[in-house]
Amino acid sequence: xxxxxEVVGDFEHHNPASEASVSACEAGEDPPDELVQWxxxxxxxxxxxxxxxxxxxxxxxxxxxxxxxxxxxxxxxNRVFMENAMKDKLATWRGSWHKFQPRFxxxxxxxxxxxxxxxxxxxxxxxxxxQMRSLALKTRKLEDRIETSTHTIxxxxxxxxxxxxxxxxxxxxxxxxLGIWGMSSEEEADVMLDGQLVRIYKVKVCIWREPSIxxxxxxxxxQTALNKKNQPGPKPAPRVRNPQHGFGKAAxxxxxxxxxxxxxxxxxxxPAYIETLNIPKEVFELFVAATDRMNL
Numbered sequence: 263x264x265x266x267x268e269v270v271g272d273f274e275h276h277n278p279a280s281e282a283s284v285s286a287c288e289a290g291e292d293p294p295d296e297l298v299q300w301x302x303x304x305x306x307x308x309x310x311x312x313x314x315x316x317x318x319x320x321x322x323x324x325x326x327x328x329x330x331x332x333x334x335x336x337x338x339x340n341r342v343f344m345e346n347a348m349k350d351k352l353a354t355w356r357g358s359w360h361k362f363q364p365r366f367x368x369x370x371x372x373x374x375x376x377x378x379x380x381x382x383x384x385x386x387x388x389x390x391x392x393q394m395r396s397l398a399l400k401t402r403k404l405e406d407r408i409e410t411s412t413h414t415i416x417x418x419x420x421x422x423x424x425x426x427x428x429x430x431x432x433x434x435x436x437x438x439x440l441g442i443w444g445m446s447s448e449e450e451a452d453v454m455l456d457g458q459l460v461r462i463y464k465v466k467v468c469i470w471r472e473p474s475i476x477x478x479x480x481x482x483x484x485q486t487a488l489n490k491k492n493q494p495g496p497k498p499a500p501r502v503r504n505p506q507h508g509f510g511k512a513a514x515x516x517x518x519x520x521x522x523x524x525x526x527x528x529x530x531x532x533p534a535y536i537e538t539l540n541i542p543k544e545v546f547e548l549f550v551a552a553t554d555r556m557n558l
Contacts, residue, residue: 273355274362274383278302279311287311302356307349316348361386396512399463400445406498407437407479410486433478439518439546444471447510448501461499464507470514470527474548476503514539519546 279293279301287293287310298318301311320341362383364374374382411434418427448463468476483501490498514523516539528536 273358276300276302276355276359278359284309284311287314300352300355302359306356307352312352316345316352319348320344396447397442399448400442403445404437404440404442406486407482408434410482410489411437413489414485433482436475436478436522436546436548437482439522440471440475441515443512443515444468444518444522446471446476447512449507450499463499463501465501465503466507466510467505469509470524472522472524472548475522478548516540517542519544521546521548 277299279287279299281303283293284301284303293299293311293314295318298315300306300315301309303309306312323344324341362380364376364379365382366373367378411430415427415430415434418424418430446468447466449466450461451464452459452461454460487498514527518539518541520528520541523539523541
């Protein structure tokens with residue numbers, strides 16, 4: 263008895279139980295013993311077919327781990343717990359399957375073919391994966407910049423080179439204000455440099471952000487590179503800024519001080535849109551441009 267699946271995504275192509283089989287089950291006919299197949303029709307969480315499937319799986323699990331059942335009970339993994347957990351999983355599996363089912367297309371005014379539905383679902387899945395990858399890169403970038411700023415401030419104080427500490431504190435505050443959604447979007451790319459294939463990040467223009475912020479962040483990134491230069495492990499890939507890389511698609515995050523938004527960009531927006539940004543009265547004055555002496 264097995265699903266022939268390993269991950270949630272495998273349910274995208276699950277062949278659900280037929281309407282006739284489900285109806286026969288509701289009338290009292292049990293599914294074949296070795297069959298593990300789900301009913302994904304409306305009302306699937308309450309149908310007898312799926313309840314029997316869940317019972318069959320839990321029975322098998324308990325039988326295979328009969329000697330460990332006392333341990334199961336100690337951690338609350340009794341039959342009711344397992345069956346409820348299976349229902350939660352079933353909802354996830356059906357959601358994965360449902361994305362690949364034909365829908366009415368407003369663009370073509372007809373119901374998709376199965377091939378069209380799968381093409382649309384694959385495209386949406388790939389786009390989601392790209393978005394999650396972008397979010398992960400932004401999160402790592404934010405964490406690196408905060409860590410670098412904190413470390414630099416502490417080290418400058420300890421070594422007595424504290425003249426730039428206030429500026430570094432200001433940059434740390436700025437990074438904190440920007441948050442994940444204030445980080446530029448970027449794409450990984452492999453390019454030839456000095457005869458070698460090198461991985462780089464192509465940084466896209468963050469159109470809503472005050473342009474001078476990119477200069478301040480470059481100093482933070484330069485310090486990050488210095489910190490990691492003599493450390494073991496892989497070195498951070500170069501981040502290459504070029505207008506030809508295009509613009510990031512992420513929307514401007516609300517709630518930032520006005521000075522962190524591009525005044526040129528704000529001028530293109532309607533008063534109604536600007537109101538949605540909830541710009542606080544707080545003023546965050548940008549500071550004098552940093553210089554190389556600020557690095558350790």
